[in-house]
Amino acid sequence: MMKELVQFAQTVVKAVAKISPFAISLSDNHGYIIGSTQLDRIGTMHFPSREVIEKNTSVIFDKTKIEKMENVLEGIAFPLQFDHKTVGVLGVIGPPEQVKPYGLLVKNYVEMLWQQTFRQQIADMEVKTKETFAQYILLNEVVEKHRVEHYCKMLGITYGKMNFCIVIDIGNSLLTSAKKHISIDHLKENLVRCTKEAYGGPDEMICTFLNTEKMVVIRQVNSKEEYRSILQCFHDQSTELINLLQIYSINNPLIAAGSLSSSIEEVNQSYQEAERLIRFTKESDMHLNIFTNYNWNIILEQFPLQIPDSFHEKVTFRIKPFLEYDRFNEMAELFITYCENNMNISKTAKALFLHRNTLIYRLNKIEEMTSLNTSNFQDCMILYTVLKKTKHAPSLSRMP
Structure with a gap:
């Protein structure tokens, strides 16, 4: 003293x-x-x-x-x-x-x-302890049980519950916003308060900065049903958070929730999944700010990337003439748009600003090179999934 x-x-x-x-x-x-x-x-x-x-x-x-x-x-x-x-x-x-x-x-x-x-x-010490704890359990694949238990006791967290992680990626907004408003420490304090207010979790919910570009929330739940209930509200709560962050000139944050982990020692897996969702969406054409695997659009976008490499290789071998076509990228985008418009000629032609006959001619050209029927759902599904996986090839090694 x-x-x-x-x-x-x-x-x-x-x-x-x-x-x-x-x-x-x-x-x-x-x-x-x-x-x-x-x-x-x-x-x-x-x-x-x-x-x-x-x-x-x-x-x-x-x-x-x-x-x-x-x-x-x-x-x-x-x-x-x-x-x-x-x-x-x-x-x-x-x-x-x-x-x-x-x-x-x-x-x-x-x-x-x-x-x-x-x-x-005391408050500053608690903030620093939370940051250190979050960095320890989220950035290390293997952690020591006794050390985690010590942190939980120190922070008043119930040990032994299921957990999941939310990642809020704000890019370099913290540094640029602090220059316009207040000190970085005061700004971080306000952003953490906004995050707690938006998600309205229990007192033992950990909300802290992982680094200058990311905030994380580690949330405990008692059951899978409670986790499901939270995910149902997640989009609305995250939208509220985005609106609150705009007050401090934090624009276009990316927010993702990971899967449920059976223990706090394994919450790193939930964090990694949230990071993969953000990374995947940055590399895709999806214009979203909020991601969870509870969202059908996210699941559908990831679906083609889940097919085994062995299956992908078999199909690409079969459609090699199409892959080697000098206008492949253009034709592949045309076919993907056709599938995503429910194989409707009129809607696809309108979306691509093409004449119906031009679209039909190009679909017939694809049929020639692949021997697949573009009017058949099953044939289209095979080609669609393979083309989507080919398009996102750089992300493949990082997907779950």
Whole structure:
């Protein structure tokens, strides 16, 4: 406690000096002056401070009393209380009759300032602990059980529950937004508060920054049904978060929820899945900000990428003439658009700004090169899935 008092003393002295007409000093519980408006007194022994601590009450030092005292100035000394303990002495220097009306006000101000600073230090320590814990369990595939249990106990988290991870990717918005508004630490605090407000989780939900570009939420659930219920609300809650973040000029964040992990030691898997969803969507043509595997559009986009490589190789071998066609990319996009318009000639022609006959001619050309029937759903499904997987080939090794 004394270490914190020493670090705090000069900050308090500077703050009080702005509002008090009198010089002040702060002594520790051993009587050493650790803060003073008169810098030459810092580090010197102030024996009367011991009397104040022993009596635990204010003591007046007038001219008569201090005549034979060393390093003692006229004024009033007040015991400083913290957490119901006397931890130091505040000296307000000046004629006692003039000091008395201000003395208690200055004492109360110093104690209040100290309490606020101490609470802020505790809050900062908790924020740092959460960041460290999140980095440990999310960025390491293997973690030590006893270490995880220690963190859970320290942060008031129930150990043994199922968990899942939400990732909020804000890019470099934190740095650019901080320049326009407030300090980075204050901005991070506000963004975390917005995230908690949007998702409305329990107190033991961990919400913290993983780095300057990502916030994470580690959420505990009691059952798969509770997880399903949360995912049903996830889009609306994430939309609310996006609106809140815009207040701080955080635009177009990408938000993803991972799968359910059976324990907090395995929540890294949920985090990795959320990251893959964000990465996949960045590389695809989907214009979305919110992703979960509860969303059919996300599942449908990923579906072609789930087919085995062996099956993909068999089909690409069979349609080699089409793959080697000099207008392959154009024709592949045409066919994918045709499938995504439910194999409807009119809708596809309109979407591609083509004449019906031109579209039909090109579909017939695809049939020539592949020997597949573009009017047959099963044939189209085979070619569609293979073309989609071919299109997203760079992502294949990173998909689950």
